[in-house]
Amino acid sequence: MSLLEIFDPKARPSPIGIDLGTTNSLVARVRDGKPTVIADCNGERMVPSVVHYDARGAVVVGRSAQRLAASHPRETIVSVKRFVGRGAADPETRRLGPYEFAEPTTPEEAKSVRFKVRGRSLTPVEVSAEILKELRVSAERDLRSVGGVVITVPAYFDDAQRQATKDAGRLAGLEVLRLLNEPTAAALAYGLDQKQNGLFAVYDLGGGTFDITVLLLDSGVFQVKSTGGDSALGGDDMDRALAERLLGEMGATGHREAGSEGSPDAPRAAPVAPEVVRLALDLAREVKHRLTDAAQVEVEVPIQGSQATKLVTVTRDDFNALIAPLVERTGVACRRALRDAGVKAGDLDGVILVGGSTRVPYVREYVAKLFGKEPLGDIDPDEVVALGAAIQADILAGANDRSDEVLLLDVLPLSLGIETMGGVAEKVLPRNTTIPAGARQTFTTYADNQTGFDLHIVQGERELAADCRSLARFTLKGIPPMPAGMARLEVTFRVDADGLLGVTAREQTTGVEQKVEVKPSYGLTDEQVEDMLLAALDHGEEDLERRRLVEARVEGERVAMATRKALAADGDLLEPGEREAIEGALAALAAAIRGDRASLIQGRTEALDDATHAWAGRRMDRAVAHAIAGKRIGDVEAEVAAAKGVDQHVEEHQAGARGQDAAEIAPAIIEERR
Amino acid sequence: MTDPFATLGLEPRFDLDLRAAEQRHRDLSRALHPDRYTGAPAAERRLALNRAIEVNEAWRVLRDPIRRADALLARAGVETREDAAPKPSPALLMDILESREELSSAAKRRDLGKVAALGEAMRAREQRTLAAVAAGLDGAGGDAGKIRAVLPWLGELRYYRRFLDEVSTIEEDLAEAQ
Numbered sequence: 001m002s003l004l005e006i007f008d009p010k011a012r013p014s015p016i017g018i019d020l021g022t023t024n025s026l027v028a029r030v031r032d033g034k035p036t037v038i039a040d041c042n043g044e045r046m047v048p049s050v051v052h053y054d055a056r057g058a059v060v061v062g063r064s065a066q067r068l069a070a071s072h073p074r075e076t077i078v079s080v081k082r083f084v085g086r087g088a089a090d091p092e093t094r095r096l097g098p099y100e101f102a103e104p105t106t107p108e109e110a111k112s113v114r115f116k117v118r119g120r121s122l123t124p125v126e127v128s129a130e131i132l133k134e135l136r137v138s139a140e141r142d143l144r145s146v147g148g149v150v151i152t153v154p155a156y157f158d159d160a161q162r163q164a165t166k167d168a169g170r171l172a173g174l175e176v177l178r179l180l181n182e183p184t185a186a187a188l189a190y191g192l193d194q195k196q197n198g199l200f201a202v203y204d205l206g207g208g209t210f211d212i213t214v215l216l217l218d219s220g221v222f223q224v225k226s227t228g229g230d231s232a233l234g235g236d237d238m239d240r241a242l243a244e245r246l247l248g249e250m251g252a253t254g255h256r257e258a259g260s261e262g263s264p265d266a267p268r269a270a271p272v273a274p275e276v277v278r279l280a281l282d283l284a285r286e287v288k289h290r291l292t293d294a295a296q297v298e299v300e301v302p303i304q305g306s307q308a309t310k311l312v313t314v315t316r317d318d319f320n321a322l323i324a325p326l327v328e329r330t331g332v333a334c335r336r337a338l339r340d341a342g343v344k345a346g347d348l349d350g351v352i353l354v355g356g357s358t359r360v361p362y363v364r365e366y367v368a369k370l371f372g373k374e375p376l377g378d379i380d381p382d383e384v385v386a387l388g389a390a391i392q393a394d395i396l397a398g399a400n401d402r403s404d405e406v407l408l409l410d411v412l413p414l415s416l417g418i419e420t421m422g423g424v425a426e427k428v429l430p431r432n433t434t435i436p437a438g439a440r441q442t443f444t445t446y447a448d449n450q451t452g453f454d455l456h457i458v459q460g461e462r463e464l465a466a467d468c469r470s471l472a473r474f475t476l477k478g479i480p481p482m483p484a485g486m487a488r489l490e491v492t493f494r495v496d497a498d499g500l501l502g503v504t505a506r507e508q509t510t511g512v513e514q515k516v517e518v519k520p521s522y523g524l525t526d527e528q529v530e531d532m533l534l535a536a537l538d539h540g541e542e543d544l545e546r547r548r549l550v551e552a553r554v555e556g557e558r559v560a561m562a563t564r565k566a567l568a569a570d571g572d573l574l575e576p577g578e579r580e581a582i583e584g585a586l587a588a589l590a591a592a593i594r595g596d597r598a599s600l601i602q603g604r605t606e607a608l609d610d611a612t613h614a615w616a617g618r619r620m621d622r623a624v625a626h627a628i629a630g631k632r633i634g635d636v637e638a639e640v641a642a643a644k645g646v647d648q649h650v651e652e653h654q655a656g657a658r659g660q661d662a663a664e665i666a667p668a669i670i671e672e673r674r
Numbered sequence: 675m676t677d678p679f680a681t682l683g684l685e686p687r688f689d690l691d692l693r694a695a696e697q698r699h700r701d702l703s704r705a706l707h708p709d710r711y712t713g714a715p716a717a718e719r720r721l722a723l724n725r726a727i728e729v730n731e732a733w734r735v736l737r738d739p740i741r742r743a744d745a746l747l748a749r750a751g752v753e754t755r756e757d758a759a760p761k762p763s764p765a766l767l768m769d770i771l772e773s774r775e776e777l778s779s780a781a782k783r784r785d786l787g788k789v790a791a792l793g794e795a796m797r798a799r800e801q802r803t804l805a806a807v808a809a810g811l812d813g814a815g816g817d818a819g820k821i822r823a824v825l826p827w828l829g830e831l832r833y834y835r836r837f838l839d840e841v842s843t844i845e846e847d848l849a850e851a852q
Binding site: 221407408435437494497605606616624626627 | 849
């Protein structure tokens with residue numbers, strides 16, 4: 001890094017990629033065209049995803065927090081990702097663990113589990129935001145100015161889990177450019193590094209989640225064919241299985257699982273202290289790690305209720321037997337993903353292993369057997385996701401020449417639907433639909449003079465809505481009374497490139513049009529996130545105002561730059577008067593940016609937006625014409641031709657091709673004419 | 675619904691070169707995917723998002739033979755809603771019913787070979803019907819009457835598909851159990 005760069009106060013903000021993992025989190029950036037992981041102030045590349053809340057109200061994150069977990073198991077949240085986007089009643093939140101939870105007082109509150117820590121009630125979003133802040137600080141130390149961020153999520157995360165992750169990013173003061181699926185991020189880093197084309201499976205077994213993704217790499221396009229997994233399966237479960245055994249050896253056999261059902265008549269043993277549970281989990285993890293190289297491991301455990309200790313031997317075979325049922329669950333998901341992609345294991349060109357849990361020898365053997373080939377071992381399963389996120393952030397920031405070559409086409413992991421009569425979930429968008437995606441479905445009334453529709457949006461593969469994940473409920477009111485079956489309710493689903501859903505509904509029979517827009521909620525509203533953000537800032541309002549100004553400037557400058565670039569490239573598509581209007585709006589915006597009123601900058605950015613709207617449509621038509629003609633951007637002749645219209649453009653190309661270089665013409669056109 | 679053939683700039687026909695159509699979908703995605711517009715003004719981002727959704731939806735329709743046929747029927751102005759479709763013939767219903775019974779008893783016996791054979795037979799029928807639909811639609815020359823004539827076949831295809839879905843579910847269950 002040059003001195004100039006360090007001291008330039010107007011240093012261009014650099015985009016970063018974050019792997020927010022169950023066990024460890026990493027931040028990476030692209031430097032000189034190569035993605036690299038950023039180390040923290042202690043030189044550590046991986047930050048343990050552990051957050052400790054101390055008695056004075058301060059927050060400790062990472063390795064120091066990890067050291068406090070044993071003595072303060074309830075005040076130290078480990079593996080918070082397993083709780084993200086989950087409701088208070090979710091069974092996943094009630095498994096072996098040392099935490100205390102706050103009882104929800106309203107149904108709205110019950111949508112998110114809350115940890116009770118030193119009298120405070122904390123959502124997983126807030127805890128995750130602390131980890132993200134820590135990474136942001138590391139990145140700022142390295143980059144001075146951090147731009148947008150790409151945060152990775154398990155491909156199998158549902159809408160609530162994605163929304164919660166995005167909010168955690170906002171709460172950490174980051175501009176979230178995109179949520180990126182972890183296996184896709186890994187494939188991106190791997191594919192660009194190895195420059196290989198073909199069909200790949202990414203087997204990603206992390207600390208708390210499992211993903212399997214089948215994708216096609218074809219000259220820069222990473223097209224996901226199918227994805228599957230289990231967002232509650234990972235290395236933590238291996239630790240738990242082993243910890244149960246160690247607790248048995250320690251004579252700690254009391255009641256451990258909050259909410260675990262047993263016969264009500266059976267006497268309930270006293271709960272095991274959280275410190276003991278934490279110790280057992282930590283010892284289990286250590287044994288697991290050592291068993292990667294050793295065939296057997298000895299571990300010393302304290303006997304409960306005495307000062308004595310005991311030496312316990314765990315062989316790799318013992319461990320394999322414990323984890324076999326867990327690993328087999330991944331096989332079910334893998335077979336389904338292959339079937340959904342319409343391919344057989346033999347069609348795959350390679351299997352990429354991602355996630356720390358793929359270091360377990362039994363997992364590697366299982367994967368090799370399942371796919372009939374040795375998995376690729378030349379990538380670091382811990383870092384590859386963060387590297388992929390950094391590459392995608394770099395591409396989205398447009399700072400890279402790869403931007404035009406690389407494209408990620410991802411899919412919706414779980415079907416989205418609506419509850420209909422009899423509680424059946426009708427699928428509106430099936431799983432593995434390429435995103436962004438949209439679909440429209442029409443419903444009608446089942447009772448005479450029904451004046452309202454109750455809509456229940458669900459996600460999942462099960463037949464009954466009650467067995468799927470409930471995303472949102474809302475009522476469309478004000479429908480004029482009419483006989484059953486007459487009203488026509490049109491429900492539109494839209495899923496953006498982050499995999500996040502928006503729903504619109506309108507009734508369209510008697511000219512009465514009612515529109516409702518919903519964003520599924522997972523327990524925190526936009527306002528609550530905004531309030532938390534405000535509370536976290538030292539000078540509240542003042543800081544927020546300053547931040548708004550900075551953000552407005554960045555956005556204004558970005559739009560102005562994009563407009564100028566477009567003027568240079570597509571100026572020929574302007575209609576009379578448009579250029580003058582756009583130049584005027586640009587000048588007005590530039591003046592506002594020099595001032596310090598955020599609202600004025602925003603207003604003028606919008607005005608520029610309006611001035612370029614019609615022209616943007618024409619430019620997009622041109623882009624489509626290019627794509628259809630299979631031409632690369634930059635061919636001036638073709639650009640002019642394209643502007644004249646798609647058909648004429650195609651004709652000219654075909655006419656030209658007859659005379660000269662046949663390899664130049666679009667293959668798609670040739671196919672079509674055959 | 676917008677015309678998926680027009681969206682992808684493809685000649686409207688049932689017997690579609692799926693590889694070429696997939697390539698077209700990819701080329702258009704390169705031009706319209708939201709990733710390409712992250713730095714663009716908000717209105718342009720929305721515009722691109724809408725068109726990217728349209729392109730994805732068009733490809734989703736065209737890759738599925740039943741929905742592809744529906745799209746061709748819609749172009750010709752033929753009503754395709756399921757309640758408007760002609761009733762399936764009793765012979766077909768009997769046929770399917772018998773096959774289903776055979777399938778469920780094979781599933782109970784855990785006879786994977788028989789399940790696979792029933793699946794194969796149904797796939798062969800599906801192929802024959804698809805060929806008939808292709809000939810009917812692509813040979814109609816835009817004649818709405820001739821196009822409407824494929825409606826019963828589309829009904830058949832839906833039955834075959836449901837049956838085949840069941841076959842894969844059973845195959846999966848039996849494979850997991852082993």
